[in-house]
Amino acid sequence: MKFTFLGTGCPVASAMRAGPAHLVTGSRARLLIDCGAGVSQRLVAAGERGADIDALIVTHYHSDHVVDFYQLLVSSWHQGRARPFVVHAPASVISHMRRILAAYADERELRIAHERRPSSLGLEVEFRELAAGRSIKVGDLEAEPFAVDHRPVTPAFGLILRQGKTRIVFSGDTRPASSLVEAARGASLLVCEVFVDREMVPTPGVRSAETISAVRSYHLTPRQIANTAREAEVDALALTHFVPPNADRAALVAEIRKRFRGPVIAGEDLMSIDPAARTLSFSDTHLGY
Numbered sequence: 604m605k606f607t608f609l610g611t612g613c614p615v616a617s618a619m620r621a622g623p624a625h626l627v628t629g630s631r632a633r634l635l636i637d638c639g640a641g642v643s644q645r646l647v648a649a650g651e652r653g654a655d656i657d658a659l660i661v662t663h664y665h666s667d668h669v670v671d672f673y674q675l676l677v678s679s680w681h682q683g684r685a686r687p688f689v690v691h692a693p694a695s696v697i698s699h700m701r702r703i704l705a706a707y708a709d710e711r712e713l714r715i716a717h718e719r720r721p722s723s724l725g726l727e728v729e730f731r732e733l734a735a736g737r738s739i740k741v742g743d744l745e746a747e748p749f750a751v752d753h754r755p756v757t758p759a760f761g762l763i764l765r766q767g768k769t770r771i772v773f774s775g776d777t778r779p780a781s782s783l784v785e786a787a788r789g790a791s792l793l794v795c796e797v798f799v800d801r802e803m804v805p806t807p808g809v810r811s812a813e814t815i816s817a818v819r820s821y822h823l824t825p826r827q828i829a830n831t832a833r834e835a836e837v838d839a840l841a842l843t844h845f846v847p848p849n850a851d852r853a854a855l856v857a858e859i860r861k862r863f864r865g866p867v868i869a870g871e872d873l874m875s876i877d878p879a880a881r882t883l884s885f886s887d888t889h890l891g892y
């Protein structure tokens with residue numbers, strides 16, 4: 604099972620970090636988690652195609668996790684996709700996606716009529732509601748959603764990703780949650796969102812101390828991540844969903860290492876990790892950990 608960081612950013616526009624999106628690949632299966640800004644382009648950069656995705660899981664109803672859905676759908680169709688997109692998402696996200704599809708319905712009709720591609724099946728979408736404990740199986744991969752705490756956004760899910768005995772736990776967006784610790788217990792890899800509180804300072808016209816406190820309250824600070832990883836005794840920890848996207852990675856890793864002694868990986872767009880082999884690839888660098 605390979606875990607690829609496609610977009611490690613957040614709503615903040617960043618040249619380095621695209622919007623939230625991660626790809627899980629098995630020997631015969633491809634599972635996409637979230638479809639943030641730039642996901643289609645990052646898939647291509649990773650040597651993958653939206654056309655080959657077996658299922659998309661959207662973890663919760665926040666725009667940064669779903670905003671590029673329509674672009675993904677059309678670009679996948681242009682790559683030759685000839686089967687419906689299967690989307691697993693909370694009811695709130697399904698309702699939003701249906702509204703987006705309705706808003707573009709006339710656009711699709713025109714494309715289908717004018718472009719005369721071999722199949723229009725690739726523009727169809729099958730929705731399935733995401734529920735805690737209801738596993739999604741594609742090929743040799745299994746994704747089990749579990750509830751996390753991202754209130755006031757409810758529901759919000761993390762995912763236990765399994766292939767054979769290997770288990771990756773993906774936090775989704777959450778504040779500290781016992782459900783995350785339980786799901787992550789003994790996992791090969793915990794992939795966690797991060798809110799680098801030390802780097803968030805009040806900025807006139809942008810954010811007040813109150814804003815920072817509100818945003819911090821439904822995310823995970825480095826200290827909270829370290830405590831989660833230590834308590835769950837995971838083999839390794841990787842970070843994603845960087846707020847802010849330009850956070851000092853060296854300082855961040857050092858801060859977490861004070862409380863969690865296992866490997867700590869600051870995720871980057873297009874980095875991939877194979878937790879069973881304990882290898883990491885990023886650009887021309889390949890290392891074992």
Ligand SMILES: [Zn+2]
Pocket residue numbers: 613614623665667668776844
């Ligand atoms: Zn988010």
Ligand SMILES: [Zn+2]
Pocket residue numbers: 663665753756776
């Ligand atoms: Zn969120």
